[in-house]
Amino acid sequence: MRRILIIIMFVLFSLYVFSDILIFYASSLTPPLKEIAKKYEEKYGEKVLLEPSASIVVARKITELGRRADIALFADKNLFFKMVYPELTDWQIVFASNSIVLAYTKNSRYSEKINSSNFFEILLGDKDVRFGYPDPRIAPLGYRTHFLFQLAERYYNVPGLYEKFKEAKNIYLSRKSIDSLSLLEVGELDYVFEYRSVAKVHNLKYVEFPEEINLSSPEFEDSYEKTVISINNKVIMGSTIAYTVWIPKSSKNKEGAIRFLGFFLSEGLKILEKDGFILIKPYIEGNEEKVPEKIKAMIENAGS
Known part of the structure; x- marks a missing residue:
């Protein structure tokens, strides 16, 4: 026993x-x-x-x-x-x-001319261009995409850029950061905001943004912290990823x-x-x- x-x-x-x-x-x-x-x-x-x-x-x-x-x-x-x-x-x-990038493929509309200085003109200037990012209510990359546009408005001195982004109709919201990649790869989306690491391992082309707006550098933490979004009556402030x-x-x-x-x-x-x-x-x-x-x-x- x-x-x-x-x-x-x-x-x-x-x-x-x-x-x-x-x-x-x-x-x-x-x-x-x-x-x-x-x-x-x-x-x-x-x-x-x-x-x-x-x-x-x-x-x-x-x-x-x-x-x-x-x-x-x-x-x-x-x-x-x-x-x-x-x-x-x-x-x-x-x-x-990590850092935020704008991922795309060779088949994306305007892929031959898009860069870190004109990306907002291409994404928001042609209703046939379709782009995506995760739902900010559940994914940090989602609300960080909002922070990026707020920072871009200041960095490129384009008043009203963030409001234009919020009002855009050619956007697809995914459930998590990598969900929209399949739609990008089959051509349903032209561009997706993603983390650089994800774009890299999936062998995607991508636009890299200056550290002033890509949320990667502690050097610009003070600037990041000036961005803000309200979700479900809760305020979220920007910070380094x-x-x-x-x-x-x-x-x-x-x-x-x-x-x-x-x-x-x-x-x-x-x-x-x-x-x-x-x-x-x-x-x-x-x-x-x-x-x-x-x-x-x-x-x-x-x-x-």
């Missing part, structure tokens, strides 16, 4: 330690996360389940639907304090940035989550950089006293 109990306890322990790792994450991280998860599975023999969605939906799955995840990743660090801290987690790790990762308190597999996080902060960051992300020296936001010592050590060694 004692031997049977030992076997049962060992099996239960194995299931606990080596159970699947469920990750809710911002969809713009899909290409590198797939590669990271594959390499992690090969090294540790643990199954990683990836579930992409818009960042705000990532939080709602846990807050409103009561679902459990072992790791969550946002494309906007500001969502942490607005939606999940301190009820769902005590800390997050900021690890990367920043990706974060955190472990929910409700995680069923915290040991696996910590193990994956260690891999993510070493091998994973190299893959992110290869795919076009702008790496940030990882740092903690929230209650540092609640961060396990293992994770603090990982952050010290991140990227090595």
